[in-house]
Amino acid sequence: MIRGRVVGRVWSTKNIETIPNGALLEVESEGGGTVVALDIIGCAEGEAVLVTQGSVAASHFPNVKAPIDALIIGSIDE
Amino acid sequence: MIRGRVVGRVWSTKNIETIPNGALLEVESEGGGTVVALDIIGCAEGEAVLVTQGSVAASHFPNVKAPIDALIIGSIDE
């Protein structure tokens, strides 16, 4: 997983419609890059988070073919 | 997912034929790199998009073994 911090939110009206419910948050990783991750636990801007990437992000949603490759799996205690 | 912007389109006449219908768009990511992603929602050059990568891009197409590792899952509202 990567550590990161929520720096914004992305809105998408035109999409492929199998994206699970949740917010699409921009997360700046410690290393400097930025990833857009699905958030289903309710994180706020500035919050430190753990992001998992790849197919395991989609596997969390067993009944859909979720087309996501990044998921916030936890808020980091600070 | 990564944020990016459509900068071009790629055409391939000679291919392995299991590529799903759609456009192969060149997307420049925020980080600077470029990825060619399949577009099935109709994005135009200059449009800001969200790209998912890896096997989840292929999983969106349940009845074929789609050989794609990048899919535009949404247009970003601007």
Place this chain on the structure above:
Amino acid sequence: MIRGRVVGRVWSTKNIETIPNGALLEVESEGGGTVVALDIIGCAEGEAVLVTQGSVAASHFPNVKAPIDALIIGSIDE
């Protein structure tokens, strides 16, 4: 796999609850980057470890959809 060294531990009280038991350790890779990996074999700070990444990290836990993309699979003999 990547070689790395344990440099810290991450605590997350608010999380998505399917994370398997174990410690979330920060591992600095030889190349310089940092990854947070699940540790189920009991590694200490400063220990040299091998980290596997991607869906194989989750596959180690057969009965759950573990949302992890990094797992310490061994301590390196030094």
Place this chain on the structure above:
Amino acid sequence: MIRGRVVGRVWSTKNIETIPNGALLEVESEGGGTVVALDIIGCAEGEAVLVTQGSVAASHFPNVKAPIDALIIGSIDE
């Protein structure tokens, strides 16, 4: 997918024997790195190609556990 150009070919006599038939071509990506990808459509040196990476490259071969993580899926029209 990444865009790249074929710059060479790799030969391997000693291998794990489940590699599908095809050529192992060295492809230089636009970004500058080099990847060795399996070619089953017959590309020549200097040809511009699209390369897919990760497990979808192996999924193209349904009856074997192909140990490949990069596959040329098309030649780019120029």
Place this chain on the structure above:
Amino acid sequence: MIRGRVVGRVWSTKNIETIPNGALLEVESEGGGTVVALDIIGCAEGEAVLVTQGSVAASHFPNVKAPIDALIIGSIDE
């Protein structure tokens, strides 16, 4: 796949025990980074090799949940 050269071997006495038999070799890739890959074909230090990465490395071992994300699939003829 990536081209690389074997530069060392890693030993791990304390591990998660589902690692398949073979050697854990350090491979320096052409690009400069280093990866630890499982070797089941018997490569020596200095040998040029092809390394596959990700879940396909684990898929080569059908009867176990091999926790490996890098496998040497061939020695490169030189």
